[in-house]
Amino acid sequence: MNQFKFRKVRNKLFLFSLSIAAVVCLAPLIMVTSFMLQKGAASLDLDFFTKLPVPVGEAGGGMLHAILGTIYMVTLGSLMAVPLGLIGGIYLSEYGKGGISKALRLATDVMTGIPSIIIGIFAYILLVVPFKSFSALSGAVALAIIILPVVIRSSEEILKLVPKHIREAGLALGLPRWKVILFIIVRGNLSALFTGVMLAIARASGETAPLLFTAFGNMYLSYSPMEPMASLPVQIYTYAISPFEDWQRQSWAGAFVLIILVIGVNLGARFLMNPKALKNFLKRSSS
Amino acid sequence: MRLFSLLFISLALCSTSASALTKINGAGATFPYPIYSKWFSEYQKINKDVQFNYQSIGSGGGIRQVLKETVDFGATDAPMLEKEMAKAKSPITHIPTVLGAVTVAYNLPEVSGDLKLDAKTLVNIFLGTITKWNHKDIAILNPDLKLPAKDILPVYRADGSGTTNIFTDYMSAVSKDFKDKVGVGKAVSWPIGIGGKGNEGVTNMVKQTPGSIGYIELAYALNNNLKTVAIKNKSGKFVSPTIEGISASAAKTDLASQGFKGSIVNADGDDAYPISAFTYILLPTKTNNVQLEEVKKFLVWALTKGQSFTKELHYAPLPANLAKQLLEVVKK
Amino acid sequence: MLNQQTHNATPTKSIAKKLSGAYGDKVAKVFMQTVALAILALLFLMVYLLFEMSLEAIKEFGFGFLTSTDWDPIMEEFSALPFFYGTLVTSILALLIAAPISVMVAIFITDILPVKLGQVLGLFVEMIAAIPSIVFGLWGLFFLAPIVREQITPLLKSTLGFLPIFQGPSFGIGVLTASIILAIMILPTITSISREVFKSVPQHQKEAALALGATREEMIRLAVLRPSFSGITGAIVLGFGRALGETMAVAMVIGNSSRISASLFAPGATMSSVIANEYAEASAGLHLSSLCYVGLLLFLVTLVVNSSARFIVWKFSPIARSARKDKRA
Numbered sequence: 050m051n052q053f054k055f056r057k058v059r060n061k062l063f064l065f066s067l068s069i070a071a072v073v074c075l076a077p078l079i080m081v082t083s084f085m086l087q088k089g090a091a092s093l094d095l096d097f098f099t100k101l102p103v104p105v106g107e108a109g110g111g112m113l114h115a116i117l118g119t120i121y122m123v124t125l126g127s128l129m130a131v132p133l134g135l136i137g138g139i140y141l142s143e144y145g146k147g148g149i150s151k152a153l154r155l156a157t158d159v160m161t162g163i164p165s166i167i168i169g170i171f172a173y174i175l176l177v178v179p180f181k182s183f184s185a186l187s188g189a190v191a192l193a194i195i196i197l198p199v200v201i202r203s204s205e206e207i208l209k210l211v212p213k214h215i216r217e218a219g220l221a222l223g224l225p226r227w228k229v230i231l232f233i234i235v236r237g238n239l240s241a242l243f244t245g246v247m248l249a250i251a252r253a254s255g256e257t258a259p260l261l262f263t264a265f266g267n268m269y270l271s272y273s274p275m276e277p278m279a280s281l282p283v284q285i286y287t288y289a290i291s292p293f294e295d296w297q298r299q300s301w302a303g304a305f306v307l308i309i310l311v312i313g314v315n316l317g318a319r320f321l322m323n324p325k326a327l328k329n330f331l332k333r334s335s336s
Numbered sequence: 337m338r339l340f341s342l343l344f345i346s347l348a349l350c351s352t353s354a355s356a357l358t359k360i361n362g363a364g365a366t367f368p369y370p371i372y373s374k375w376f377s378e379y380q381k382i383n384k385d386v387q388f389n390y391q392s393i394g395s396g397g398g399i400r401q402v403l404k405e406t407v408d409f410g411a412t413d414a415p416m417l418e419k420e421m422a423k424a425k426s427p428i429t430h431i432p433t434v435l436g437a438v439t440v441a442y443n444l445p446e447v448s449g450d451l452k453l454d455a456k457t458l459v460n461i462f463l464g465t466i467t468k469w470n471h472k473d474i475a476i477l478n479p480d481l482k483l484p485a486k487d488i489l490p491v492y493r494a495d496g497s498g499t500t501n502i503f504t505d506y507m508s509a510v511s512k513d514f515k516d517k518v519g520v521g522k523a524v525s526w527p528i529g530i531g532g533k534g535n536e537g538v539t540n541m542v543k544q545t546p547g548s549i550g551y552i553e554l555a556y557a558l559n560n561n562l563k564t565v566a567i568k569n570k571s572g573k574f575v576s577p578t579i580e581g582i583s584a585s586a587a588k589t590d591l592a593s594q595g596f597k598g599s600i601v602n603a604d605g606d607d608a609y610p611i612s613a614f615t616y617i618l619l620p621t622k623t624n625n626v627q628l629e630e631v632k633k634f635l636v637w638a639l640t641k642g643q644s645f646t647k648e649l650h651y652a653p654l655p656a657n658l659a660k661q662l663l664e665v666v667k668k
Numbered sequence: 669m670l671n672q673q674t675h676n677a678t679p680t681k682s683i684a685k686k687l688s689g690a691y692g693d694k695v696a697k698v699f700m701q702t703v704a705l706a707i708l709a710l711l712f713l714m715v716y717l718l719f720e721m722s723l724e725a726i727k728e729f730g731f732g733f734l735t736s737t738d739w740d741p742i743m744e745e746f747s748a749l750p751f752f753y754g755t756l757v758t759s760i761l762a763l764l765i766a767a768p769i770s771v772m773v774a775i776f777i778t779d780i781l782p783v784k785l786g787q788v789l790g791l792f793v794e795m796i797a798a799i800p801s802i803v804f805g806l807w808g809l810f811f812l813a814p815i816v817r818e819q820i821t822p823l824l825k826s827t828l829g830f831l832p833i834f835q836g837p838s839f840g841i842g843v844l845t846a847s848i849i850l851a852i853m854i855l856p857t858i859t860s861i862s863r864e865v866f867k868s869v870p871q872h873q874k875e876a877a878l879a880l881g882a883t884r885e886e887m888i889r890l891a892v893l894r895p896s897f898s899g900i901t902g903a904i905v906l907g908f909g910r911a912l913g914e915t916m917a918v919a920m921v922i923g924n925s926s927r928i929s930a931s932l933f934a935p936g937a938t939m940s941s942v943i944a945n946e947y948a949e950a951s952a953g954l955h956l957s958s959l960c961y962v963g964l965l966l967f968l969v970t971l972v973v974n975s976s977a978r979f980i981v982w983k984f985s986p987i988a989r990s991a992r993k994d995k996r997a
Contacts, residue, residue, distance in 0.1 A: 081804065081807045133703055164912070166940045167913075182406050257802045257915075258944055289809060311800060
């Protein structure tokens with residue numbers, strides 16, 4: 050009897066500790082978002098989106114240049130990485146058995162695990178040193194290397210779920226395999242592939258470390274790929290470690306915009322994408 | 337690879353031919369960043385076709401980027417070393433632009449008066465031999481302050497910094513112990529404390545952390561309402577960092593005879609603030625370079641009209657005769 | 669996915685293939701293979717360039733790079749040990765905090781909560797992974813650091829202050845704060861992998877335990893946790909791999925000091941934070957090369973950790989078993 054009671058108490062304690070763990074786990078999420086909501090939303094104004102920075106220590110100004118810079122480099126990076134990544138993913142799902150695909154799969158896993166700061170070093174050596182200038186291009190290449198393995202993985206996971214009989218039906222109609230892949234398998238899953246790409250891009254647009262010494266920073270608008278360019282995360286970082294209150298205010302506002310953007314895309318993707326593919330993809334990409 | 341490079345170059349050509357604006361990239365010291373960013377913004381108001389992009393990444397970075405030719409000009413508070421000069425592909429000229437002071441700022445909400453320190457105590461704090469604010473060495477110097485029994489947290493620069501160079505230059509000048517244990521340089525290994533990135537980072541760290549003490553440029557301390565230590569100078573007077581104190585330090589130096597670079601720490605004079613320094617723009621001497629010509633035009637402006645902005649931003653203007661000599665050098 | 673045999677099984681198709689697109693297929697395949705090889709080449713290029721830049725430091729310091737404790741840019745003495753130590757300490761501490769919580773949350777989601785509610789909780793946990801590192805850094809600097817300084821440190825000092833790791837002054841910025849942030853950042857990784865592991869435990873096993881009169885706690889301990897041991901280990905090692913490479917959030921709150929200190933309140937630096945702080949500023953060639961060497965080491969360490977995690981998860985866990993079963997089906 051006594052032991053039975055002991056077991057029951059232990060069971061209660063166990064369940065209780067599980068709920069505590071859940072609360073502890075959610076607490077930081079709530080604290081971070083509420084902190085950003087409080088500080089960030091209060092700091093946000095129209096100037097933030099429309100103005101350029103003012104000289105050091107003066108109040109006012111905004112992050113227009115950084116917002117445009119992030120859009121510019123993420124777009125440029127995506128233009129490089131997304132086609133390659135899609136082709137890689139299609140190759141893995143459709144021809145995924147040979148030596149090359151095994152190597153590619155391994156390389157994708159390795160690339161996903163590379164700390165982003167190291168990708169920054171690579172882009173620095175590859176493009177900043179030979180061209181003798183910090184450049185938006187080197188930043189875009191660094192972002193592309195971050196986007197690439199994520200796109201490969203997500204597209205592989207999505208296309209793998211296409212039932213075999215669809216491929217066979219296509220082939221049975223006498224279509225060549227490349228047409229089956231392009232017009233049936235890829236076209237039929239465009240929206241899912243698109244969400245996978247969006248997830249990759251969302252991840253890249255929040256990256257700071259690979260841009261620190263590639264795109265560097267710029268206090269002005271710049272449109273040339275060969276010039277240093279500001280980006281939202283780097284600007285947030287610069288302002289966050291500065292002592293000026295107005296800059297700190299703007300860095301909160303920037304973080305707020307970033308978090309809304311990234312979480313928005315993520316939530317959106319979850320509702321659009323096939324749940325199973327998403328799950329497999331997240332399982333692999335969270336590693 | 338070759339194909340890639342070709343692609344990139346063609347991209348680059350497209351973009352540069354599209355704009356008539358001359359863009360000039362500079363990087364380096366954070367010490368003069370407040371005045372430089374004011375200068376660039378004022379200068380651009382009168383010269384609309386030139387745009388200066390200056391990144392304050394620290395003097396060490398400024399020197400390296402100039403040597404790698406990734407920027408059109410660099411900025412540093414620590415004159416380049418001989419071995420650094422030797423690496424340059426084209427000779428580099430140092431142009432002093434303004435004078436500034438490295439202040440020792442602290443955060444002690446409990447203490448209302450102004451803290452006074454002498455060189456020895458300051459050295460011991462940064463060497464970690466004095467660890468509490470109510471240590472007797474500090475108390476003796478500040479008989480009328482009530483010092484708390486708090487831990488002292490020294491804050492230093494984590495990046496390669498001219499401010500560090502000036503500060504360690506001073507500390508080594510006054511203490512052999514410091515010279516042996518830490519030495520002079522843009523990045524040194526500190527025996528104690530935490531590192532902040534840039535003058536911005538150190539200022540922020542001091543501002544955020546009660547009990548901390550850090551060395552930062554005067555403008556950063558004043559703009560952020562941080563308290564600064566009055567330091568005992570060579571003549572035995574406690575001097576707070578002021579523009580007059582900086583100018584007094586520079587009064588007797590003849591920079592022209594030293595190739596326009598030199599140290600003025602621990603200077604003679606009753607009013608001299610002992611941790612003062614020149615800050616320099618590094619000018620690579622290339623010929624037929626559009627950017628370089630624009631930088632020179634800017635420097636002429638900075639050495640004349642620009643000097644009038646110094647006081648409101650808490651820097652000291654260059655001594656008049658030095659500014660004249662520099663104009664000759666720049667116009668050459 | 670498609671195997672050649674199904675094609676050949678139908679003779680009409682092989683004719684159709686010849687007629688309409690065998691050539692096109694070949695082109696398509698070769699094209700894709702080229703792209704795949706290009707991606708592989710990119711990875712090799714990365715590793716090679718990193719190695720080439722580190723060469724100067726490798727020649728100068730060799731393996732001594734990991735034994736001396738000096739990181740002194742004036743004397744040009746460089747050693748990765750302080751950063752290696754910092755990376756290890758922060759990551760392990762983060763694991764100690766995050767691993768129990770994540771595993772418990774994963775159990776909570778898969779075996780206790782109703783399915784819908786579990787999914788919602790799971791979604792929230794995964795949202796943590798979506799928050800950019802810089803945002804965590806910002807939050808750590810302005811929100812967490814003061815809390816660590818004013819609340820957590822006095823608490824730890826008054827209860828566990830006899831331990832050397834909880835001695836010395838605390839200013840909020842330091843190893844402990846960095847570890848807490850890292851712990852938060854790896855929570856979703858460990859949780860989501862553990863969830864997969866727990867989900868793959870066969871339902872009848874759980875029901876059998878309950879039918880024998882086990883309490884929920886006993887059922888979970890015996891029927892869920894025990895068979896999932898290797899899977900959980902894999903999940904934790906993957907979390908470790910993530911913690912190792914994290915840069916910005918850590919760089920903002922760790923205090924950037926290259927000294928090795930026993931106290932968790934003391935400032936430190938990690939391999940990635942030192943690169944973030946010093947790379948753009950390093951003036952001497954050897955300094956730069958040493959930073960690349962640190963990067964190379966970081967790359968190798970994360971590579972080893974990630975591959976061993978993957979090995980554990982895929983070799984020993986029920987996921988792999990069920991995946992193999994899927995394949996057969």
